[in-house]
Amino acid sequence: MTITIQMLATIPAFHRLQPVTLEALQKYVCVLSYEAGETIYRQGDAPTGLYALQKGRVKLYRRSGEKTQIIAIVPAQECFGAESLPNETPSPCTAEALTPVTTIYISPEALRQLLLEHPDLLVTLLEIVSGRLRQLAILVHDLAFRDVGARLARVLLANAETDGEITSEGFRIRRNLTQQEIASLVGTAREVVYRTYKKFERQGVLRLTRTHIYILDPQKLAEIASQETR
Amino acid sequence: MLTAQVTLEMLQRLSVFHDIPQENLTHLASAMVRRTYAAGEIIFIEGEPSIGVWFIAEGRVRIIKHSLSGRVQTLCLANAGRCFGSCPLFNNDTNPASAQALDNVTLLVLPHHELNNLIHTDSHLAAALLKIYSQRFAHLARLSEGLGTWTVANRINDCLITYADWEAVPPVVLLTHERLAALAGTVREVVTRHLSQLEKKGSIRQEPGRIILLDTDALHGHCPPE
Numbered sequence: 001m002t003i004t005i006q007m008l009a010t011i012p013a014f015h016r017l018q019p020v021t022l023e024a025l026q027k028y029v030c031v032l033s034y035e036a037g038e039t040i041y042r043q044g045d046a047p048t049g050l051y052a053l054q055k056g057r058v059k060l061y062r063r064s065g066e067k068t069q070i071i072a073i074v075p076a077q078e079c080f081g082a083e084s085l086p087n088e089t090p091s092p093c094t095a096e097a098l099t100p101v102t103t104i105y106i107s108p109e110a111l112r113q114l115l116l117e118h119p120d121l122l123v124t125l126l127e128i129v130s131g132r133l134r135q136l137a138i139l140v141h142d143l144a145f146r147d148v149g150a151r152l153a154r155v156l157l158a159n160a161e162t163d164g165e166i167t168s169e170g171f172r173i174r175r176n177l178t179q180q181e182i183a184s185l186v187g188t189a190r191e192v193v194y195r196t197y198k199k200f201e202r203q204g205v206l207r208l209t210r211t212h213i214y215i216l217d218p219q220k221l222a223e224i225a226s227q228e229t230r
Numbered sequence: 231m232l233t234a235q236v237t238l239e240m241l242q243r244l245s246v247f248h249d250i251p252q253e254n255l256t257h258l259a260s261a262m263v264r265r266t267y268a269a270g271e272i273i274f275i276e277g278e279p280s281i282g283v284w285f286i287a288e289g290r291v292r293i294i295k296h297s298l299s300g301r302v303q304t305l306c307l308a309n310a311g312r313c314f315g316s317c318p319l320f321n322n323d324t325n326p327a328s329a330q331a332l333d334n335v336t337l338l339v340l341p342h343h344e345l346n347n348l349i350h351t352d353s354h355l356a357a358a359l360l361k362i363y364s365q366r367f368a369h370l371a372r373l374s375e376g377l378g379t380w381t382v383a384n385r386i387n388d389c390l391i392t393y394a395d396w397e398a399v400p401p402v403v404l405l406t407h408e409r410l411a412a413l414a415g416t417v418r419e420v421v422t423r424h425l426s427q428l429e430k431k432g433s434i435r436q437e438p439g440r441i442i443l444l445d446t447d448a449l450h451g452h453c454p455p456e
Contacts, residue, residue, distance in 0.1 A: 062375040069378035071371050083367050086360040092368035119353035122360055123320075126349070129363040130320040136370035137305060137326040141295045143377035144303035144415045187378030228298040 003029050011052045013079045021118040028110035034097040043094045047085040049107040056101035060093045070185040145228045151186040153225035171215040236262040245311045250354040261344040273329040282341040283316035289335030302412040377415045385414040387449045403441040
């Protein structure tokens with residue numbers, strides 16, 4: 001697949017790039033594909049280039065012994081990578097494909113050169129990283145002040161907002177994360193996620209099927225999500 | 231709060247600006263204002279629109295989140311030479327956290343509208359900010375990992391190592407138990423208990439307002455590797 005300038009211009013993060021910068025970018029970009037579960041880069045690796053996700057979803061996480069903490073789930077059309085390129089330090093997180101992924105990629109060598117020649121790309125990277133920093137500040141807040149129930153409720157509500165379908169039974173979301181992945185996102189163990197789901201079911205907030213979660217009482221779920229117990 | 235002029239010399243002392251040519255710095259200085267805050271004073275509050283990017287000329291600032299019940303989680307402790315508060319400027323948004331002066335601080339502020347002009351014309355400034363953002367990303371990613379997966383003891387040890395003054399011999403941490411608790415994501419009582427256990431083992435010694443690190447290997451030993 002060839003990437004045209006028009007395709008690059010539709011990536012939201014690149015909206016404000018000058019035509020001349022898009023033209024330069026186009027010479028260096030390539031398309032990469034990954035299978036679900038494949039590692040894109042690892043925490044501790046040399047600085048990576050920039051990825052603009054075309055299709056699929058990617059999780060960014062940190063590993064600590066046997067446990068992992070997901071720090072972001074990147075949806076299609078968003079950028080990730082190059083987190084440590086400005087300081088030439090090891091990569092602070094691992095990126096792994098959650099689904100089959102197609103992504104536009106700019107290598108670190110090309111990116112270094114492009115940043116020198118096209119300062120508007122610097123501002124674009126600033127915008128990308130500052131968006132991630134904002135997300136991380138929210139994650140830290142939730143981990144520090146909210147219990148597992150509230151954190152799980154927030155994940156479900158966020159999913160409902162982006163991928164929810166309205167049905168006669170209420171909002172329906174596809175279970176596109178495993179319980180282990182939900183646990184790594186919420187900062188707890190898989191068993192705790194399972195117990196919390198069961199509790200929500202008993203309270204009449206959710207109904208779980210093998211493939212979907214029905215939010216029966218969104219108001220109650222929002223109430224749980226807003227609680228700060230610490 | 232005093233507002234005053236910023237000189238070239240003030241900017242030259244800050245490590246973030248070391249790669250910026252003098253000509254650009256002179257221009258930058260003329261666009262900035264200087265403000266001072268007393269220890270404990272709030273500089274800005276979460277949810278408010280940001281006024282600009284803040285550089286620390288002197289003292290320490292903590293960037294904090296508050297829970298509804300008033301508990302504090304520190305996102306980072308910024309020393310002289312660091313900057314903070316600029317995130318909202320790139321997303322047209324409000325401050326994602328609050329900032330509080332930890333000591334008497336002198337801050338150099340680059341207002342929003344000046345930054346918006348300079349960021350497009352001064353690539354050195356954009357590159358300097360990007361370096362800071364990239365460091366902060368790594369820091370917050372590690373903090374999230376700590377809160378999500380480490381024990382409280384590991385987090386307290388990690389804070390002692392992260393926030394020690396390593397130029398002092400032996401290294402010393404100038405933080406109260408309460409401030410450490412806010413950094414480590416716990417409450418003061420837990421910090422106090424953990425520190426007295428460390429003291430009994432001879433890993434640290436406590437004096438009023440300071441914690442002296444005697445066996446840093448033992449503290450490292452309890453922390454997951456970087």
